[in-house]
Amino acid sequence: MIPLQPPRRLIDVQIDDETVRVPEGATILDACRAAGKDVPTLCHGDTLTPKNACRVCVVEVEGARTLAPACSRKAEAGMKVGTETERARHSRKVVLELLGSSVDLSTTPRAAEWNEEYGADPARFGPDAATVEQPAKVDNDLYVRDYSKCILCYKCVDACGEQWQNTFAIGVAGRGFDATISTEFDAPLTDSACVYCGNCVEVCPTGALSFKTEFDMRAEGTWDESRQSETTTICSYCGVGCNLTLHVQDNKIVKVTSPHDNPVTKGNLCVKGRFGYGYV
């Protein structure tokens, strides 16, 4: 069932000399995608309102003093957007370098591809460049927080807080380069308000948050997505009817997700659906 939306006016936006028509209220990113442009994103998620903190999606809007984040700026009629201008590409390149030099992006999908595309060289800041390297936090049996991979995109905080779960177990603490995602007084997750829904893991764009199964298998070197099959079924715990996607490797469930376009879950699950598969 697709919920009916009130009709929206269509507006014309110019993306790199090509005119595209998008509904009013759409973002520049929506318009870029409608025009078939591949704009990189990290802090943008299909199920969340982005904080537009990562700035890899910046584009040049004609007449604007600074670059605009495509993922958040609303498209306006007659707007002229440059996605591949020298200015936009320069900022994307340097942002990728700044991220790559301070954060471990080894498990970020497409990071290496983008570095190549924009000619980003994270090593240029030298071997002494400050990083956020720290040991992974393994304080429970269900998931691992490896903040040396965290780009502070705020997605986990938003998913845990007011955008989805309303649990508010984590927040951003500290300031500037020292800012981290943290529980109160950096308490272990088991002492926090966490309900282990795993919805933060679902939205993490870099693999800083991962399921313990995946973390352990990666450490052993046995994690291999090419050998995994995905089966979507319906959760059997209660009557809500959440869709579950079981990720199976070597005949064992290694991860449970939910389709982001599922009208019931929008990608979210509870602890039972997400982790209660031990009986299978």
Added chain:
Amino acid sequence: MDLRFRDAEPSDEERAAVDAVLGPPATGWEGGARSATDLRFAARAEPRRDLLLPALHAVNDRVGWISEGALDYVCRRLTVPPAEAYGVATFYSLFSLRPRPARVLHVCTDLACQAKGGRRLREQVEERLGPPGETWQESPCLGLCERAPAALALEAGPAPRAEVYAPADADAMARTPADAAPGSPSPNGSGPRLDVAGDAPAVAAVPQAGQDGLILLRRAGRADPASLDDYRATGGYTALRRAFELGPAGVIREVLESGLVGRGGAAFPTGRKWDAAARQPDHPHYLVCNADESEPGTFKDRVVMENDPYALVEAMTVAAYATGCARGYLYVRGEYPRAAARLAHAIATARARGLLGPDILGKGLSFDIELRRGAGAYICGEETAIFNSIEGHRGEPRSKPPFPVEKGLFGKPTVVNNVETLVNVLPILERGARAYAAAEPKLFCVSGAVERPGVYELTFGATLRELLELAGTTGTTRAVLLGGAAGAFVTDLDIPLTFEGTRNAGATLGSGVVLVIDDTVDLKQLLLRIAEFFRDESCGQCVPCRVGTVRQEEALHRLSRRVSHDDLVLLRDVGRTMRDASICGLGQTAWNAVESAIDRLGVYE
């Protein structure tokens, strides 16, 4: 909201401090004594999150730091998740979440103090008190640049005290004051400290004090800043009466015609801002006075607030009348205890005399001002970060659009103006827009290598040379930093001190900083301090600023040891990205001063 707490209990002292701000808890749900009736009602869920910062201040003022029990109790009282409150408390540099002594000394490290031997002062303090940590810490600009080098001691207790040392003497600071007699308690738990020891008269910061022809500084040294009668006897509240004659639309017309632009740095036309806000159909409208003056080298707002607090109260009332705001927030930076105390006194007196409240001057205007204290974060002077700070969130800037006049404080149309901008509205109404525009006053904060540092009032159009002649330079002037850490170095002294004039010279008037650098100042050290300042004060939200300011500082460290072409290219690449892709003005301007020093002063050649 279903909150989960850990088992930390507040001490009696912490509980009392919080209750003094928030009142006693109404029910067991909020941390009061649990009774059978509590079980018959759900927890109260009134939105009171905006009291988070005042409550944290109360604990910090009483105990000196914020324990887990205290934070939990504040969260219970305000229905705020502990993880979020922890994020807020760790955002501000004046708060500590670890035990520390009641008295903490903040020693300024910033530009004006550095140009006046601040480094040596810190070394002396270190000899006496050990490395910076709990008893003393390095602080960004304290806004006492005219008496550099400066330090500020904040002492927690039932009657919190502040003591200013400027110019600072290491021996005096190392001694705990013997006259630590209990001062007058603050008016309520969240109120600012009333007794500020060791401060020179505020008028000492105004070399022109008492001269005829001053407009914004006319009361400095002539009227008692504590006396409303003095204020009225020297022309106070004539602007508000004139405003009532003109009506709200008439006031906006006058301000538009005067050509007044914002004095906080961005130079946006004030009349247009007011007009846009007044037209917003959404209600209520809010007025925010941005007194979070933290740009290194800036102290004009402090001097105005300390010498003429009623002027700001009157100007806010006029602004509220013109734009239809029923409530105003005056956000003063936490490092300004005396300004906060004087404003609190002025607001209370004005309220008692019917100049604030439900029916101002019998004209049916309802307006009141709430004083809020910052807690050590430069970024909270950004026009949207200040909203988040007042609302009890981390002081992170929001993305624009939407602009504050559409969605500002609490998501409502908001007028946010700097202190100097607001007090300029009074002469506009008193003299008329045309007479005002003919001789538009501007305040400049002159510090560094000059004989008479302080706040100067000049009419627009004077040149930098004229200003420096008034202040009297010492030594050989090598360059002048205009606009503070976010500004630029200039060497041409004949540039006119106007927004256009400085822009044409590739600089900015910014907040009116004029820091004179003579040839004894180590420019590389100064640039390092600027870079360190931005790295420290970046909120951490967006990547270009969070990581870019770190990379900028690293490159400057390398350059100060050995000049390399690669590092200069790297600086330019990172600087350009910070300017283009950062969310707010902090990141966008973090490279300005360094760039101008490289290009114009040839620092790394």
